[in-house]
Amino acid sequence: MNIDTAYFEIDGLKIEWGTTLGKALPMVENIKQFEPVGGWPNVRCKCKGVFGLAANECEMRAPFEDRPILQVTYELAPIKAGFLEKRHSPYLKQLEKVLGKASKTESMYSELPLKKEYASGTVVYSAKWVFDDVRISLSVYGGTRNEESGPCAAGLFIDYINEIxxxxxxxxxxxxxxxxxxxxxxxxxxxxxxxxxxxxxxxxxxxxxxxxxxxxxxxxxxxxxxxxxxxxxxxxxxxxxxxxxxxxxxxxxxxxxxxxxxxxxxxxxxxxxxxxxxxxxxxxxxxxxxxxxxxxxxxxxxxxxxxxxxxxxxxxxxxxxxxxxxxxxxxxxxx
Incomplete structure (x- = not known):
């Protein structure tokens, strides 16, 4: 599967890898913003979808505002699983249509907590794809997380991994x-x-x-x-x-x-x-x-x-x- 690894997208807006967080900020200034979270400096904004999956937000992270963005996260909206399907099935099916077969998958359903109120804090399934300098990872949560941007049931992470x-x-x-x-x-x-x-x-x-x-x-x-x-x-x-x-x-x-x-x-x-x-x-x-x-x-x-x-x-x-x-x-x- 051919993926253009020169850039990432936010609802059609193409941002090249190597762009600093400070330079990316004005590029998304007309998109609804959310409060930054902890850790590295980050910019959170509304996002409708990625790779054919509905999303609620996109988050760009960099070590400093004047350093390049190294990780982009998309919070994915819930999808109702089909008959006999597990929570991850519709996400994995769509991503494999776009990205091809995952290079690695891991099922962690056995680690779900007994109390449902804690389920959303766990990951029950993960998958990974690597294309040249970019790694794409899927994490499906054990329950729905109610974020500021809306209900989120999975996260998609794109990391630029060629540090040199x-x-x-x-x-x-x-x-x-x-x-x-x-x-x-x-x-x-x-x-x-x-x-x-x-x-x-x-x-x-x-x-x-x-x-x-x-x-x-x-x-x-x-x-x-x-x-x-x-x-x-x-x-x-x-x-x-x-x-x-x-x-x-x-x-x-x-x-x-x-x-x-x-x-x-x-x-x-x-x-x-x-x-x-x-x-x-x-x-x-x-x-x-x-x-x-x-x-x-x-x-x-x-x-x-x-x-x-x-x-x-x-x-x-x-x-x-x-x-x-x-x-x-x-x-x-x-x-």
Missing amino acids: KISESYRQSTAVFESELSNFIKADISLKKYKLKTKQRPFRIIDYALENPFRIDQDNEWRACQMALYKRELYQAPPIIQSKLQDDEIGYFAVPELNSIGICNKWDMVFLRPDQENEIVFWDILPARGSGANELNVKELKIHDQRLSSAISRLVSQIEDDLKKPVEQRQAYDD
Whole structure:
């Protein structure tokens, strides 16, 4: 089955993949809008249908308003199933007419809760199609959800999954900056080290629906493209820094040329200016069901360690001394 994967549609309006959420907003300004929901920035608007199925709304999502839309969701209207048919049957029949046979299906009717009032919160059937850079997924709910846009009995999700391709222009920009860092970060850099009791991890987002989702752990450029898409100020640590740090160490160094402090683990790095003290939070996670932990969030870099971490405590003190301002401290429970 041939599907044009260059764009998605909202009632005949074609929007190319790669369009940012901010640029898409005026394209749908004459369509009835609904309140955005949580998570990524999103735009919700009225939609009559998709692939021959009646719909109530369409939702576009992107990591930021100035990043490309990566997911489009259509809330589908209820369809009465035929004799001996299950809830998913009419949806799957129509989609297979348009998209061809699904590459994967899963029945989850056995997981329906006993109480009907909870049924709509479950998914009883799913199906998936993949066309080049686009994945289309169907989720049929166990009951009807009464949304602001109307009653909805299933969701259709279209995801753009080629992160390397869609991030090209954003990655080019960050790559230029990372290249320029070699002018400031030399082999003789004065690097303070803070040794944790917990190994850190590089930033990456795992898409478990991919055939080989953990390939990203061996593909540094793919990971860099993810950083360009999903982060604003998180960069790859240059090789000279990586060579000086272990998996359980945090590096701290001054970059006078940027009027900044560099803070990094073995893979990822942020730069902190004196006026950015409000972008640092120390979390003391108190024991509850879990044993607790300490977490230091420096802009988009997350540093984890065991609770009462002396290394994080010393790092916080160093930051406070250099910024001459206190680091915000919060508490939560390890639930």
